[in-house]
Amino acid sequence: MKPIEVKNLQKTYGDLKAVDGISFVVNEGEVFGLLGPNGAGKTTTIEILEGLRERDGGEVKVLGCDPWKDGYSLHKKIGVIPQEFTFFEKTSPREAIVYYADLFNIKVDPDQILRDVLLEDSAKTLFDNLSGGQKQKTGLALSLVNSPDMLFLDEPTTGLDPNARRAIWEVIRSLKAKGKTIILTTHYLDEAEQLSDRVAIMNHGHIVAMGTTDEIISQHGSGERLEINGEEKLAEYIKANTELQVNYDTAKCVISIPLNKKIDALAALAAAEQSGLDWGEIQTRRDSLDDVFINLVSGEVDEQGEIVSEDAESQLSRKRRR
Amino acid sequence: MGSGRRILSDFKVFSRGYLRNKFGLFFGLIFPVILILIFGAIFSGNSSSTIDIYTQNQDTGPFESPQLDIASQFLQALNSSSTIRVITVETSNFTNYLAEHSSSDGIIIPANFSANYLAASPINITVYGNPTSSTNGIIVGTVSAVSNLFNLQRFNGEAVIGFTQSTIGFENPQYVDLLIPGLIGFSILVSPMFSLVNISSEYKKNKLFKQLSLTPITKMEWLASKILWYIVLTLASFLLMVAVGVVVFGAHVNLTLGLLPFLIIGPTLFASLGMLVGTVTKNPETAGVIGNIVTFPMMFLAGTFFPISIMPDYLQNIAHVLPLFYIVEGLNNVMVYGNITGALIDIAIVSVITVIIFAAAVKLFKWRED
C-alpha cells in the first residue's frame, strides 16, 4: 500500500470541472511536486487529500484512510500548510506553536521549531505584524508541531525572499531525510526540480505529465543538443561533412545539432574545426523543465485530457487575439 | 478529559488575543459603563422629571389681599405638584411666544379668574399641548387634579379618597436601580452576539476554520471556549456596571445568586446565535447585515432602555418573541421585584431557546468545505 493512492479523482464546481479524473500514487518517503498554472486544480486536489474538501468522484486513500470520512484521525498524522496561510491576528508564532502542542497534547520545544524554520527573531511578534514570509514560516512551523509522517505544502515559498526560500528548502530536505512523505505545490519550477523526486504537471484539472523531471523533459521536450555560434556557411559545411542533422537559427546565428549519442558532439566539432571557418561559443543544451512546462500548459486539452500540440501558426494567431 | 484541556488552551489563546484588541475591550467592558453613566445621568436628579411650562396669567384681580389672588394660588399649587414647573411670561401673542420658544405646552389663566372663582361662576383655563407628546398627558392630568382641588375648596368640600405612594421591592428605588437590569441585558446581548457573528464569518473567509479542523479541537469545543470567554466578560462587565451604578448614582443592587443563571445562560445564548448567523451566511458582509437585523430589535424592544409596558400592544407582542426579553424580565424579577417564580419561568424559557440555538449552531457550522 502506498501512502497516497488517487484513482480517477473528480471535483466539480457548478459547470467547472476543477479536477477531472486524475490518478496518481505517491511513494513512501518521496517528495511529490504538483505543478500547474493558476486554476489548474492543485489546491483542490491537495485539500481533498487533506480531508478539507469532499470529492465528487473517484477513490482516494491517504495513509490507508478515506481523508473525508476519517479526517479527524488522519489529521493527527499529517502536517499542512494551506495556500495563503493565516492565523489568529493577535497571537505570536511562539504562542501559536504552544497552542497547537496543547491541542495535540504533546510536548515540543517551541524554540527549536522556531529555529528550524528561521523564525526565532519574530517569535513574539503578533501574527498581524509579521511579514508575508514570516507568516508563511509560521504556517510551516505549525505543520511540524505534531511531527507528522506526511506533509502537504501548498505553495510554501510563494512571496518569500531568496534566502527564506532556501531556508525552507533546507527544512524540506531535512524532513525528507527523516523519511517523511511530502506533497508540494509550487509555481517555481526550479524549486520543484530541486526538491521533488517526482512531479505531476496539472492543467485544467488534468495531469498532463508525470514522472521525474528528467523523464518529463525527455518525454515532452527535445533531447540534448549541441549549439555552436557561427555563420550559416559553417552549418552547411557540418551538414555536408557529417551524418548529423543540423538546424540553423538565422536570427540568433546559432547552429543546433541534436545529439543522439554524446559522441556526435565530437564529430560536429571536428567538422567545424576542419572547415577553417570562424566559430564562437559552444554549449550543449537540453529543454529545461521551464521549456517543457510552457509547452505543456499553453497547449489545448482535448476531451480525453490529452494535449493537442499546437503548430507555430495557431500559437501565433492566439497571441494576436490576446 | 482531552476535551476540557483543549477548551482551556483555546480559551487561553482566544482571551489573550481579545485582551490585546482595544476595540473588543471597549465594546465588552467600557461601552456598557458609558451607557450606565449616560442613562443614569439622564434619569437621575429631580429637575429632569419636572416639566417646564410657559404660562400667561391674564387674571385681573382682585389683588387687594393674597387670599383674593386665586390665580397666583392656583399657579403655586401647580408648582408644588413637583411634576410641572410654571414659568409665567408677559406677551401679547401667547401662541407665537410658544412657537418662538419651541414649546408646544402652555397654560392661559383667563381674565376674571379670581373674580369668577369668588363668584362661583364658570372659568375656562386653556391648556396648549401636542397630544402626541408624552408631556401633554402629565400637564393635563396635573391641571385637572389641581382644578378639582380648587373646585372642592370653593364649596368647602374635603377630599375623601386619598393615597400614599409605595413601591415594590426596594424601600426607595432610584431610576438607576430600574435601569441596571435592562442595561445588563443589553451588554449580555451585544458583546457575544456581534463578536461571534464577526469571528465566525471572518474565520470562514480566512480559512481559519479549515486550519483548526486540522487539529484535534472539535467544533463544539471551539464554540464552548468562546462561550466561556463571553461568560467571563459578561461577569466582569456586570460587576463594573454595578460598581459604577452604586458609586456614581448610589444605586441599590441585590447581589444574589439568582442573577448567575442569567449571566451564564445569556452569553451562551447570544454567542451561539452569533455563531449561527455567521455560519448560515455566505460572507462577512451579509453576516454583518443579518446580525444587525437580528440584534437591533432586541437592543431596543426587549425592555433594555425602557420598560416594554410603555410600548403599543403590537410592539409588546414582538417583544415577547425576542429571547432577550426573557433575560431582561428575569433580571428585573430577581433584582427589582424579588419575584423568584417569575424568574424561574424566565430562565426556563431562556434555557430552552439556548439549547435549540446552540444545537443548531454546532450542527450547521462547518469546519470544512463540501
Ligand SMILES: Nc1ncnc2c1ncn2[C@@H]1O[C@H](COP(=O)(O)OP(=O)(O)OP(=O)(O)O)[C@@H](O)[C@H]1O
Ligand atoms: N470553493 C470553490 N468554489 C468554486 N470554484 C472553486 C472553488 N475552489 C476552487 N474553485 C475553482 O476551481 C479551479 C481550481 O482551483 P484551485 O484552487 O484548485 O487552483 P490551483 O491550481 O490551486 O491554482 P493556484 O495556482 O492559483 O493556487 C479554479 O478555476 C477555481 O476558480
Ligand SMILES: [Mg+2]
Ligand atoms: Mg492553489
